Amino acid sequence: MAQNMMLYWCSGSPPCWRVMIALEEKLLQGYKHKHLSFDKKEHQCAEVKALNPRVQVPTFKHGDLIVNESFAACLYLESVFKSQGTRLIPDDPAEQALVYQRMFETNNLQQKMYDVAFYGYYVPEEERHESALKRNKENLVTELKLWDGYLEKVMGKGSYLAGKNFTMADVVCFPVIAYFPRLHCPKEKCPRLMEYYEMLKDRPSIKASWPLEWLEDPVGQDTLKDL
Numbered sequence: 001m002a003q004n005m006m007l008y009w010c011s012g013s014p015p016c017w018r019v020m021i022a023l024e025e026k027l028l029q030g031y032k033h034k035h036l037s038f039d040k041k042e043h044q045c046a047e048v049k050a051l052n053p054r055v056q057v058p059t060f061k062h063g064d065l066i067v068n069e070s071f072a073a074c075l076y077l078e079s080v081f082k083s084q085g086t087r088l089i090p091d092d093p094a095e096q097a098l099v100y101q102r103m104f105e106t107n108n109l110q111q112k113m114y115d116v117a118f119y120g121y122y123v124p125e126e127e128r129h130e131s132a133l134k135r136n137k138e139n140l141v142t143e144l145k146l147w148d149g150y151l152e153k154v155m156g157k158g159s160y161l162a163g164k165n166f167t168m169a170d171v172v173c174f175p176v177i178a179y180f181p182r183l184h185c186p187k188e189k190c191p192r193l194m195e196y197y198e199m200l201k202d203r204p205s206i207k208a209s210w211p212l213e214w215l216e217d218p219v220g221q222d223t224l225k226d227l
């Protein structure tokens with residue numbers, strides 16, 4: 001079944017990583033894939049251009065069906081392989097609502113993290129301002145408090161993002177959360193999230209899809225150390 005799937009991906013990309021975690025959780029390990037170097041702009045290759053008008057990764061194909069948005073690909077996999085591997089979307093509407101809520105909130109955390117961690121990469125030198133970076137940091141700290149509070153509130157220690165079970169909320173959000181220790185964010189800024197990270201980092205689906213650069217260079221940059 002996985003043989004007619006093709007994933008174009010770059011290592012360390014949260015959108016790619018979440019699709020890879022979903023594929024692992026749904027026991028679709030035999031999928032075909034092509035690892036592209038973001039630094040060498042390999043994601044702009046003809047194959048990706050032909051399938052994805054935004055020329056981005058992930059680019060994902062199942063048979064003749066193309067699903068490029070990472071959230072869409074994850075939900076699609078759950079829908080097609082509902083009874084295979086881990087159930088990632090609960091049936092109960094209230095539980096489902098919380099999973100969707102946390103899933104789609106993830107982009108807030110991702111964007112605010114990028115606005116600080118990759119400020120120097122995304123903002124041209126002549127447009128950079130200390131005051132803008134300071135504001136971005138404040139926004140990120142506020143966002144982190146929110147997520148830390150969610151974990152505190154849901155069920156206390158040992159809880160996943162949407163309750164006692166691992167769900168699609170964890171699949172989509174873990175790759176973003178993993179950036180905080182990776183980029184040396186002080187633990188005290190989000191202690192519950194860091195406990196959550198420790199609890200999940202060795203989960204087989206996550207370990208199997210761990211960014212290759214992070215394995216080669218386990219220390220990483222420290223762009224979040226002054227948060």
Ligand SMILES: N[C@@H](CCC(=O)N[C@@H](CS)C(=O)NCC(=O)O)C(=O)O
Nearest residue numbers: 013014015056057058068069070071
């Ligand atoms: N909406 C997309 C975003 C994908 C995305 O931003 N991919 C980045 C890598 S993390 C990319 O391909 N960037 C290249 C570009 O935009 O030129 C998704 O979640 O699937």
